[in-house]
Amino acid sequence: MSGKRKLGVIGAGGIFKAAHLKAWMEHTEVEAVAVCDINEGRAREIASLLGVDAVYTDYKEMLRQEELDIVDISTPNLYHSEIAIAALNQGIHVLCEKPDAVSPAEAQKMAAAAAASGRVLMAVRNNRFTPSSQFLKRYADEGGLGEIYTGRCGWIRRRGIPGKGGWFTTKELSGGGPLIDLGVHFIDLATWIMGNPKPVAVSGATYAKFAHNELSDSAHSAFGEKREDGVFDVEDLATGFIRFENGATLQIEFSWASNIEEETNFVELRGTKAGASLRMGELKLFGEAAGQLVDLSPVKTSGSAKQHHEGNIAHFVDCVQGRAKPIITPEHGVDMIKILSAIYESAASGKELHL
Known part of the structure; x- marks a missing residue:
């Protein structure tokens, strides 16, 4: 056996x-x-x-x-x-x-x-398991950014609606559109690097403008199973603003479709010692040294470290086997779903919501 x-x-x-x-x-x-x-x-x-x-x-x-x-x-x-x-x-x-x-x-x-x-x-939370994300988290934890007081994050597509008419675009099954589909990734990555501050209030807006548009330029639109006679009752773009208990804030934008130049994803953080831009996996740092403004980037290294889902699954097994403590906890999930749910509620009411 x-x-x-x-x-x-x-x-x-x-x-x-x-x-x-x-x-x-x-x-x-x-x-x-x-x-x-x-x-x-x-x-x-x-x-x-x-x-x-x-x-x-x-x-x-x-x-x-x-x-x-x-x-x-x-x-x-x-x-x-x-x-x-x-x-x-x-x-x-x-x-x-x-x-x-x-x-x-x-x-x-x-x-x-x-x-x-x-x-x-x-x-x-597979985006925590990339070399750039791991480096930036350690850099922030070691004080390299100073106090992280604000930032913005997003994943915006020109045309990339997944499984139109299937479960992705059916609110009863999905819970929502790109905010709940894509927002989880980069709101999580931003708040994790910020030290998981407690969210206390959100404001948001959602839009649905491309339900009948069949164009696609994103490989991600291949996910899900399209249905010609299916449902599209979710947003295709969401914007919002999150306030945290420590005074920090985060702007967000997530879309499956909008008239932009090209698809991109990003986390940008502003700290008192340095700022960081993580865009499509490329990390840049902006700060001061020797009386001058400087831009820095970590030297790329090759290796066998597992990334994305492979890294996430490897960490999960390490936790199951008792070799590691989870860096992703159920409490992180509760806070995340509170944020997303409140943004949808704010979008419907037109008011800021306190959590």
Whole structure:
């Protein structure tokens, strides 16, 4: 009998295949034993790639039948909390795709279930696991930026609506559009580097102007399954402003479609000692030295360090094995979903909301 941790996959769609599959196949301490997806053909395809025989279309049946140590959840957003709580209640460690949940109440239930079970619950925050992000976090923690008092972040696309008419654009299943889809990534990255200050108020606005536009220039629009007769009841652009308990602020903008020159993502932070710009993975620092203004960039190095989802999954397994403490906690998820939910509420009411 293998000493490896036994993995069950729940959700075998595009994000699992593109971002999770390779990492699990190469991990020497984890063995996939079952795959579940409501689309049996899709489940069987991933099972074949993983060398797994057990295939399910009902995750509850899989949890009953299989002895699992870990589940990886990559379903539509609505089901993240339900599945995670069910697994945690059975003593199973949970890795869950972002966003953690579609409401603060569900995120809180997940955190409570994790605390009660003593198991690791980790939502994917893959952008923390790049060389530039890791360097900037350490630089900030060591005081290189000084007091980080404001910043801005975003991921804006010219045309890149994923799975139009499918679950991505159906609010009941997704919880929203680019704010909840893309905002999780860079709001998290910015606030993590800032030291995870507590959010206290938000103001936001959302727009839907491209629901009937079929043009695309982004590879990311390939995610999801398009439906000609489907629903589009989410935003395609969101802007906002977050205030934190320590007085810091963060401006945000996330879009699937808008009339800009080209797609980009970024985190920009302003500190009393230096500022930082992390744009499309390229890091630059701006400060003073020897009485002069200076621009700095870390020298690029090559190596075998795991990045993005591979790095996130490696860290998750290290935490499951007791080798590391999680740098991504359920409490981070609760704060994140509070922010996103409040921005949607602010956009609807036209007022700033206090958390």
